[in-house]
Amino acid sequence: MPERQGRQLKGGIRVAGTGWPPLAAALLAAPVAASAADFDGARLGLMWVLPFAGMLLSIALLPLVALRLWHHHYGKIALGWALLTMLPLAAVHGVPAALDMTAHTLLLEFLPFIIFIGTLYVVAGGIYVRGNLHGSPLLNTGILAIGAVLASLMGTTGAAMLLIRPLIRANDNREHQVHTIVFFIFIVANVGGSLTPLGDPPLFLGFLKGVSFFWTLQHMLLPMLFVLGILLPLYFVIDTVLYRRDVARGLRRDPTPDSALRIEGGVNFLLLALVIGAVLMSGLAKTGVEVEVLGQHLPLEGMMRDAAFLVIAAVSMAVTKKATRKSNEFGWGPIEEVAKLFFGIFLTMAPVLLMLRSGSAGAFAPLVQLVTDGGGQPVNSMYFWMAGSLSSFLDNAPTYLVFFNLAGGEPQALMTSMAPTLLAISAGSVFMGANTYIGNAPNFMVKAIAEERRIRMPGFFGYMLWSGAILIPTFIALTFVFFQ
Numbered sequence: 001m002p003e004r005q006g007r008q009l010k011g012g013i014r015v016a017g018t019g020w021p022p023l024a025a026a027l028l029a030a031p032v033a034a035s036a037a038d039f040d041g042a043r044l045g046l047m048w049v050l051p052f053a054g055m056l057l058s059i060a061l062l063p064l065v066a067l068r069l070w071h072h073h074y075g076k077i078a079l080g081w082a083l084l085t086m087l088p089l090a091a092v093h094g095v096p097a098a099l100d101m102t103a104h105t106l107l108l109e110f111l112p113f114i115i116f117i118g119t120l121y122v123v124a125g126g127i128y129v130r131g132n133l134h135g136s137p138l139l140n141t142g143i144l145a146i147g148a149v150l151a152s153l154m155g156t157t158g159a160a161m162l163l164i165r166p167l168i169r170a171n172d173n174r175e176h177q178v179h180t181i182v183f184f185i186f187i188v189a190n191v192g193g194s195l196t197p198l199g200d201p202p203l204f205l206g207f208l209k210g211v212s213f214f215w216t217l218q219h220m221l222l223p224m225l226f227v228l229g230i231l232l233p234l235y236f237v238i239d240t241v242l243y244r245r246d247v248a249r250g251l252r253r254d255p256t257p258d259s260a261l262r263i264e265g266g267v268n269f270l271l272l273a274l275v276i277g278a279v280l281m282s283g284l285a286k287t288g289v290e291v292e293v294l295g296q297h298l299p300l301e302g303m304m305r306d307a308a309f310l311v312i313a314a315v316s317m318a319v320t321k322k323a324t325r326k327s328n329e330f331g332w333g334p335i336e337e338v339a340k341l342f343f344g345i346f347l348t349m350a351p352v353l354l355m356l357r358s359g360s361a362g363a364f365a366p367l368v369q370l371v372t373d374g375g376g377q378p379v380n381s382m383y384f385w386m387a388g389s390l391s392s393f394l395d396n397a398p399t400y401l402v403f404f405n406l407a408g409g410e411p412q413a414l415m416t417s418m419a420p421t422l423l424a425i426s427a428g429s430v431f432m433g434a435n436t437y438i439g440n441a442p443n444f445m446v447k448a449i450a451e452e453r454r455i456r457m458p459g460f461f462g463y464m465l466w467s468g469a470i471l472i473p474t475f476i477a478l479t480f481v482f483f484q
Contacts, residue, residue, distance in 0.1 A: 039093075039097060039101065040354075040358065041353075041354030041355045041356070041357050041358035041362050042358035042361040042362045042363075044354060044355050044358075046363050048085075048352065048355065049351075049352055049355075051081050051082075051085040051348040052081075052085075052345075052348040052349050052352050054081050054084070054348075055078065055081040055344050055348045056438070058074075058078075058081065060460030060461055061460075063460075064459055074337070074340060075340035077344070078340050078341050078343055078344025078345075079340075079344065081344050081347075081348050082343065082347035082348060084348075085348045085350070085351065086098045086102050089101065089351070099294075100296075101350055101351075102347065103293075103294040103295060103296050104350075105350045106347075107293060107296045107298060108298065109346055109395075110343060110347075111306070112302065112305075112306055113342065114339050114342065115309050116279075116309060117157050117338065117441050117445065118309075118313065118335050119275060119309040119310070119312055119313040120155070120157045120158045120161050120272075120275065121161050121334070121445065122316050123158075123161075123268045123271045123272055123275065123313065123316045124161030124162045124268070124272070125161065125165075125328055125330040126265040126268040126271075126317075126320035126324060126325060126328075126330070127162060127264070127265045127268045127328075128165075128264040128265055128324045128325075128327050129165075129169075129261065129262075129263055130261070130262050130263070130264055130327065131260055131261035131262060132169075132254065133166060133261070135167075135170040135171030135172075135173075135174055135180070135243075137236050137239040137240040138236075139170060140171065140235075141235060141236045141239070143163060143166070143167050144183060144184060144232060144235060145187075145232060146163070147159050147160070147163045147184070147187060148187050148191065148192030148224075148228055149192065150162065150188075150192070151188055151189075151192030151193040151199055152193055152194060152195035152196045152199040153196070153198065154272055154276060155193060155198055155199060155200070155279075156188065156189050156190060156192060156193035156199060156440060156442050157189075157442045157445070158275070158276075159189075159192065159193075160184070160185075160188050160189045160442040160445065160446055161442070161445065162272075163188060164184065164188075164446050164449055164450070165328055165329070167180065167184060168181075168450065168453050168455070172255055173251050173255065174242075174246045174251065174252070175246050176242035176243075176246055177450075177455050178455065178456065178457060178458065179238055179239065179242065180235075181446060181450045181455060181457060182458070182463065182466045183235045184446060185434060185442075186231055186434045186467070187228065187231055187232070187235075188442075189434070189440060189442040189443050189446055190430065190431060190433045190434035190439070190440055190443070191228060191430070191431055191434065192224075192228075193430060194216065194220040194223070194224040194430050195220055195221060195224065196213065196216055196217060197211075197213060197216065197283075198279065198280070199430070200396070200430045200433070200440070201397035201400075202391075202396050202399070202400030202401075202429040202430060203216050203426060203430065204279070204283065204397075205397050205401055206400065206411075206422075206426065207283060208283050209401075209409070209411055210411030211411050211414070211415060212415060215422075216426065219419060219422075219423050219426075220423070220426060220427065220430075222482075223427050223478060223482055226477075226478055226482070227431060227474055227478060230474050230477070231470070231474065234470065264321070264324045264327070265320045265321070265324045265325075267319055267320070271312050271315060271316050274312055275309065275312055278305050278308040278309060278312070279305065281301070281305070282304070282305035286301065287299070287300045329452070329453065331452065333448065333452055334445055334448035334449050335445070337444070337448050338441070338444050338448065342438075342441070342444075346395070349394055353395075353402070356390070356402050357398075357402055357405075359406060367386065370382045371383050371386055371406060371407075378418065378421045380421050380423075380424040380483045380484075381483040381484065383403060383424040383425050383428065384425075384427060384428040384475075384479060385475075385479070386403065386428070387399060387402075387403045387424070387428035387432075388428030388429065388432030388435070388475065389428075389432065389435075390402075391429045391430075391432050391433050391439055392432050392433065392436045392439045396429045396430070396432075396433045396440060399429055400425060400426070400429040403425045403428075404425060407421050407422065420482075420483070423482070423483075424482075424483050427478070427482070431475065431478075432471075432475065434471055435464065435471060436460070436463065436464060436467070437460060437463055447463075
């Protein structure tokens with residue numbers, strides 16, 4: 001994910017005449033922009049968190065209390081929360097500031113995000129594993145383990161989109177399927193992407209900041225194996241118990257006919273390799289050239305990367321047989337849902353991230369101060385939990401950068417004398433993206449694909465019950481072993 005840039009408005013404070021109540025004006029007080037450059041998050045009050053909280057609560061509650069309304073209007077609801085962020089920003093800080101933040105968020109953050117995961121969705125959706133895999137506990141656990149390995153090689157999104165459909169088909173005659181999808185999100189869509197900068201966006205940003213490509217492999221391997229050493233056996237036990245129940249009740253008729261295993265659409269593996277290559281090149285090839293669009297300076301290499309993604313997606317659609325995508329039950333619904341919801345999430349999240357980035361000078365100063373002890377030394381356990389907890393609800397890539405910079409932002413020091421601190425930040429940002437559906441992009445995509453296959457996935461809070469019961473104790477154990 002692209003790095004978020006801090007902004008600071010210039011000009012004097014002016015609240016009177018905005019039409020806002022005095023309390024709201026006091027909480028939101030900040031300078032009116034003469035220009036929209038350099039917005040200072042330290043001048044934002046806690047009231048700016050409310051639209052983001054409203055967006056999250058809408059995702060969590062409306063499917064439970066107003067399913068029909070949510071199903072037909074979730075895009076409009078996401079847009080409404082985005083407007084409730086940007087229109088007050090315009091009223092209080094000035095229209096240029098609101099337009100600048102909107103343009104910055106959409107052009108430098110949302111569009112690269114959705115183009116990237118959309119390309120992976122299209123390319124992986126063109127790979128079809130024909131034949132009937134039977135979803136036994138051993139097979140399912142093996143697929144999860146393979147996905148954990150692939151996630152560090154092709155990214156959590158790529159691995160998740162590649163394997164989720166075959167895994168669902170393998171279990172399509174079983175009554176109990178939800179636990180398999182939940183553990184798939186835990187392992188393949190998050191924890192597995194721990195070993196290389198290709199695995200998860202936070203680690204890629206660390207790579208761009210100067211962290212060695214192989215530092216993550218060297219330092220994250222043991223924590224990842226520790227977590228997988230708990231999750232995979234636990235999944236196997238749970239799946240074995242539920243599989244026996246399914247067998248005792250009589251397995252449903254298998255809708256997938258038996259046939260020899262073979263892969264269709266294999267050319268898409270080459271296209272996946274090109275996606276990975278484009279990501280790496282955008283990080284390594286620094287041209288220094290920027291193109292100004294709507295007042296935003298877009299790096300040329302980033303624009304070339306995104307253009308390459310669009311071409312790769314178009315090629316995948318052109319060269320993959322329609323019958324292959326039809327067999328894979330490929331549809332645009334899941335990526336459309338992700339695009340609409342994350343549009344609202346990105347825009348409502350923008351002020352929150354600016355407030356975090358302002359560190360001890362901002363509204364979240366009490367939280368920021370928790371990561372340092374009285375002697376000024378880093379508290380690694382708190383770095384792990386703070387980076388992780390915020391990554392559960394915010395985009396984990398910029399959250400990683402916030403704590404990377406709080407720890408000094410010097411890669412050589414962080415890789416050596418402060419290696420435990422960087423490890424805590426990295427592990428928290430990657431692992432705890434699994435705590436909620438919105439913690440990492442593929443989480444919601446996997447959920448949407450499963451629901452499209454008529455699997456009744458738990459809601460926002462229901463999923464958090466799973467993660468709270470399984471992941472939080474695992475992370476507590478991880479803290480005692482690695483971050484004391």
